Amino acid sequence: MAKTAVRGTFLDFVDDPYKHVGNEEAAARFQADGLLVVEDGVIVDFGAYDDIASTHSGVEITEIRDRIILPGFIDGHIHLPQTRVLGAYGEQLLPWLQKWVFPEEHKYSEREYAEEGTKHFFDNLLASGTTTAQTFTTGNLTCNEVFFEEASRRNMRMIAGLTGIDRHVPDYFANTPEQFYDDSRTLIEKWHGKGRNLYAITPRFGFGASNELLAACQKLKEEFPDLWINTHISENPAEVHGVLALHDDCHDYLGVYEKFGLVGPKFTGGHGVWLSNSEFRRFSEAGASVAFCPSSNLYLGSGLFRLGRALDPEHRVLVSYGTDMGGGNRFSLLNSLEDGYKVGMLNNTILDGSILPSEQDLAESERNKLSPLRAFYSITKGGAEALYIDDLVGSFDIGKEADFVALDWTAGPPATAWHQSLSYSDGPLTLETVSDLLFGVMMVGDERAVDQTWIAGELAYQKA
Amino acid sequence: MAKTAVRGTFLDFVDDPYKHVGNEEAAARFQADGLLVVEDGVIVDFGAYDDIASTHSGVEITEIRDRIILPGFIDGHIHLPQTRVLGAYGEQLLPWLQKWVFPEEHKYSEREYAEEGTKHFFDNLLASGTTTAQTFTTGNLTCNEVFFEEASRRNMRMIAGLTGIDRHVPDYFANTPEQFYDDSRTLIEKWHGKGRNLYAITPRFGFGASNELLAACQKLKEEFPDLWINTHISENPAEVHGVLALHDDCHDYLGVYEKFGLVGPKFTGGHGVWLSNSEFRRFSEAGASVAFCPSSNLYLGSGLFRLGRALDPEHRVLVSYGTDMGGGNRFSLLNSLEDGYKVGMLNNTILDGSILPSEQDLAESERNKLSPLRAFYSITKGGAEALYIDDLVGSFDIGKEADFVALDWTAGPPATAWHQSLSYSDGPLTLETVSDLLFGVMMVGDERAVDQTWIAGELAYQKA
Numbered sequence: 043m044a045k046t047a048v049r050g051t052f053l054d055f056v057d058d059p060y061k062h063v064g065n066e067e068a069a070a071r072f073q074a075d076g077l078l079v080v081e082d083g084v085i086v087d088f089g090a091y092d093d094i095a096s097t098h099s100g101v102e103i104t105e106i107r108d109r110i111i112l113p114g115f116i117d118g119h120i121h122l123p124q125t126r127v128l129g130a131y132g133e134q135l136l137p138w139l140q141k142w143v144f145p146e147e148h149k150y151s152e153r154e155y156a157e158e159g160t161k162h163f164f165d166n167l168l169a170s171g172t173t174t175a176q177t178f179t180t181g182n183l184t185c186n187e188v189f190f191e192e193a194s195r196r197n198m199r200m201i202a203g204l205t206g207i208d209r210h211v212p213d214y215f216a217n218t219p220e221q222f223y224d225d226s227r228t229l230i231e232k233w234h235g236k237g238r239n240l241y242a243i244t245p246r247f248g249f250g251a252s253n254e255l256l257a258a259c260q261k262l263k264e265e266f267p268d269l270w271i272n273t274h275i276s277e278n279p280a281e282v283h284g285v286l287a288l289h290d291d292c293h294d295y296l297g298v299y300e301k302f303g304l305v306g307p308k309f310t311g312g313h314g315v316w317l318s319n320s321e322f323r324r325f326s327e328a329g330a331s332v333a334f335c336p337s338s339n340l341y342l343g344s345g346l347f348r349l350g351r352a353l354d355p356e357h358r359v360l361v362s363y364g365t366d367m368g369g370g371n372r373f374s375l376l377n378s379l380e381d382g383y384k385v386g387m388l389n390n391t392i393l394d395g396s397i398l399p400s401e402q403d404l405a406e407s408e409r410n411k412l413s414p415l416r417a418f419y420s421i422t423k424g425g426a427e428a429l430y431i432d433d434l435v436g437s438f439d440i441g442k443e444a445d446f447v448a449l450d451w452t453a454g455p456p457a458t459a460w461h462q463s464l465s466y467s468d469g470p471l472t473l474e475t476v477s478d479l480l481f482g483v484m485m486v487g488d489e490r491a492v493d494q495t496w497i498a499g500e501l502a503y504q505k506a
Numbered sequence: 507m508a509k510t511a512v513r514g515t516f517l518d519f520v521d522d523p524y525k526h527v528g529n530e531e532a533a534a535r536f537q538a539d540g541l542l543v544v545e546d547g548v549i550v551d552f553g554a555y556d557d558i559a560s561t562h563s564g565v566e567i568t569e570i571r572d573r574i575i576l577p578g579f580i581d582g583h584i585h586l587p588q589t590r591v592l593g594a595y596g597e598q599l600l601p602w603l604q605k606w607v608f609p610e611e612h613k614y615s616e617r618e619y620a621e622e623g624t625k626h627f628f629d630n631l632l633a634s635g636t637t638t639a640q641t642f643t644t645g646n647l648t649c650n651e652v653f654f655e656e657a658s659r660r661n662m663r664m665i666a667g668l669t670g671i672d673r674h675v676p677d678y679f680a681n682t683p684e685q686f687y688d689d690s691r692t693l694i695e696k697w698h699g700k701g702r703n704l705y706a707i708t709p710r711f712g713f714g715a716s717n718e719l720l721a722a723c724q725k726l727k728e729e730f731p732d733l734w735i736n737t738h739i740s741e742n743p744a745e746v747h748g749v750l751a752l753h754d755d756c757h758d759y760l761g762v763y764e765k766f767g768l769v770g771p772k773f774t775g776g777h778g779v780w781l782s783n784s785e786f787r788r789f790s791e792a793g794a795s796v797a798f799c800p801s802s803n804l805y806l807g808s809g810l811f812r813l814g815r816a817l818d819p820e821h822r823v824l825v826s827y828g829t830d831m832g833g834g835n836r837f838s839l840l841n842s843l844e845d846g847y848k849v850g851m852l853n854n855t856i857l858d859g860s861i862l863p864s865e866q867d868l869a870e871s872e873r874n875k876l877s878p879l880r881a882f883y884s885i886t887k888g889g890a891e892a893l894y895i896d897d898l899v900g901s902f903d904i905g906k907e908a909d910f911v912a913l914d915w916t917a918g919p920p921a922t923a924w925h926q927s928l929s930y931s932d933g934p935l936t937l938e939t940v941s942d943l944l945f946g947v948m949m950v951g952d953e954r955a956v957d958q959t960w961i962a963g964e965l966a967y968q969k970a
Contacts, residue, residue, distance in 0.1 A: 126925055126927075129925065131945050132875050134854065134855070162921070165920065169920045279855065279860040279861050280858075280860045340848035341949075342851060343855045373921050381804075383805075384804035386807070388804065389807070390807050391807045391808065394744075396742075396743040396744045455630075455633075455634075456633045456953075457592060457626070457630050457836075481593070485593035485595075485835045488919070
């Protein structure tokens with residue numbers, strides 16, 4: 043495709059704001075009047091309009107006014123086949139799976155239903171500004187074929203894989219380790235690295251996995267070492283007890299995955315609400331990541347992830363954010379940031395020592411505060427780093443894929459516009475102003491702020 | 507005004523669903539094809555269309571199709587002058603007040619700004635389906651005059667009063683007890699019982715009140731015994747410690763208000779997150795109520811209100827829901843229900859005994875589950891009962907004021923419609939179906955579900 047360009051106000055990140063406490067702006071890159079030049083879906087230039095426009099005379103420029111343009115949002119943990127049953131009533135994790143989730147996911151064995159659901163899934167992602175998602179599917183081949191077909195058709199950078207389970211599951215929904223291995227291989231050979239698709243070996247969770255299923259995962263990782271691994275860990279106390287009963291040779295939940303050599307770069311454990319200090323250290327040493335899913339953790343009552351603990355520089359754990367739609371009741375990562383902010387603030391009521399003085403930890407407390415720069419880093423560059431795709435997406439560096447979102451900071455519930463006018467009404471935008479507006483987007487607004495979503499340099503979604 | 511009528515699908519409550527565990531439907535009243543007849547803003551008839559329509563031949567009927575009509579929502583705790591600063595970053599309660607709130611509230615001393623803010627406030631309430639709110643204003647007379655003028659113009663059933671504070675407050679914003687008493691009296695005599703206005707004696711909170719200010723409140727209550735009393739209690743641990751340092755002759759926070767004879771029917775303490783068992787009992791015995799503000803409690807990290815404990819039939823505490831906008835980051839009570847559901851589920855991770863077996867309490871746990879019928883009772887009849895206005899609003903009984911809301915269950919974020927289709931696509935609605943759809947509205951939808959809001963039998967808001 044010919045070179046094209048977009049002119050507007052851009053914000054992305056060149057570093058991790060958590061490494062610049064008290065001076066977060068140093069981690070951000072802001073172009074009040076910037077130009078992003080794209081060719082064949084890839085960024086070929088980016089900078090201030092006045093600096094670089096002359097180099098690209100003749101290139102068709104789309105002007106995006108009154109918007110903040112960020113890299114597309116990255117969701118580290120989401121469930122394709124729960125699209126219709128998000129927000130199901132009243133159960134904690136384990137009974138919820140049995141009552142609501144497995145019956146719905148099973149419908150994706152039928153191609154027609156899978157196609158309907160998958161279309162809704164991708165439409166909802168784009169309407170939420172999500173351009174990349176590490177996705178759980180089901181253990182059924184048809185469901186996965188439909189997923190990768192649609193991801194390919196939309197040309198989106200997606201990570202997914204056959205989601206296997208063979209314990210604590212109804213027979214109609216269970217895999218065997220052999221079928222899991224065979225069907226995973228089929229999908230890997232057909233889809234991994236084709237177009238923008240990336241494959242993740244996906245044992246649903248330790249509580250649902252026999253030793254044989256996990257051994258099949260280990261075999262696949264040895265045969266295809268550059269694959270991702272996507273699973274759950276330590277989401278809910280009963281689940282943790284249950285997995286240690288099932289794998290009684292392990293001391294803790296992470297040990298179950300370590301036993302099979304699965305923990306390292308490109309490994310994601312979703313939730314991690316009940317991880318111990320030892321497990322956090324081992325995550326960090328292995329270069330593995332946690333997908334923090336606050337909306338789900340609140341919705342299922344799983345608990346409060348120790349975000350500030352995970353981000354301790356002494357053993358920094360890579361963290362992405364996940365909607366965990368449908369344990370999470372919303373598709374939008376903006377709501378995940380809202381709930382992540384709330385989890386952090388709840389953690390701090392303990393960590394400020396006002397209840398138990400012995401619990402005071404002001405440094406950890408500080409890391410629980412989800413400032414807007416921390417927040418939007420976490421769902422762009424931070425998410426990309428956690429998922430080991432930061433060479434491909436997550437910022438406006440030359441050579442990266444041109445996935446981005448244009449946000450209208452006035453859009454959302456009726457209270458949004460007047461609130462935002464406290465920070466800005468007219469004139470040139472500054473980084474400080476944009477930071478304040480983005481906080482308003484995440485706490486007062488919602489996915490209505492997503493005005494446009496672009497995939498590989500092409501407009502893929504325009505809000506009506 | 508001439509008689510008018512509305513035909514549609516109606517849901518309201520005849521009893522408290524918490525008193526019908528396992529059979530909540532017994533507390534609800536459902537009309538799949540109902541007729542509500544209104545004259546001079548008051549309900550004069552209500553029932554199945556086929557039963558009563560013939561009695562009202564010649565009356566102009568508005569048909570509301572494809573909607574669920576409920577009584578207007580009741581917000582037990584909200585701050586008019588925080589309309590613009592909702593969602594302010596990063597502080598727990600006490601520093602948040604100093605940094606963000608007092609400076610903004612002070613602007614309402616200027617009539618022009620107060621009028622602008624008050625218009626936004628009421629517009630946002632109506633767009634959220636809220637038809638009655640017990641409202642904090644400021645300690646300034648102008649602000650309160652503007653409030654009651656606008657409430658009168660809109661003919662809404664509102665409770666509010668001069669919001670006094672004289673401790674831990676910047677000088678520019680402080681009342682004196684004498685000025686608080688005098689200006690409160692002025693407002694009471696001018697506005698209480700005029701039109702639909704009701705007055706609440708409003709000492710902002712014990713942490714911000716000298717003995718003299720509280721004594722002024724006591725005097726007002728003795729002089730005007732039918733007034734409401736609206737304040738805060740036990741929201742945040744540091745605040746609790748602080749109030750007991752300020753009022754060191756009291757054992758607990760409720761004791762501060764009891765000392766001045768303020769606790770009884772029509773007394774509301776907002777939040778109550780850190781209330782002791784003894785305080786819950788005394789609330790119950792006094793017939794006083796708590797306004798549960800889950801969005802705010804999460805947003806400011808205040809903690810998790812023990813909803814199931816408050817609703818223990820042995821000492822049932824009256825509970826309303828409050829958005830607490832702007833400590834709460836949203837105007838819509840639907841988001842309060844969403845967050846209330848999450849608080850209940852988080853409570854239950856303790857109460858199921860999976861962490862500490864000694865904490866198991868399955869009965870309390872059951873009361874933490876916010877089913878849709880419990881939820882919508884709580885923001886209609888339940889809220890009215892807690893605020894002692896259930897003779898006036900909160901259900902479709904003959905003689906009550908005709909405030910109601912028409913909800914479109916398909917509206918909200920993009921995922922909403924397909925999710926709701928799991929429960930209903932066509933044909934007659936049933937109570938069971940409507941209950942499921944309402945859960946979708948509160949957990950997957952948002953204030954976009956509010957299609958129309960009617961005040962005293964007249965359409966006051968139509969979604970664009």
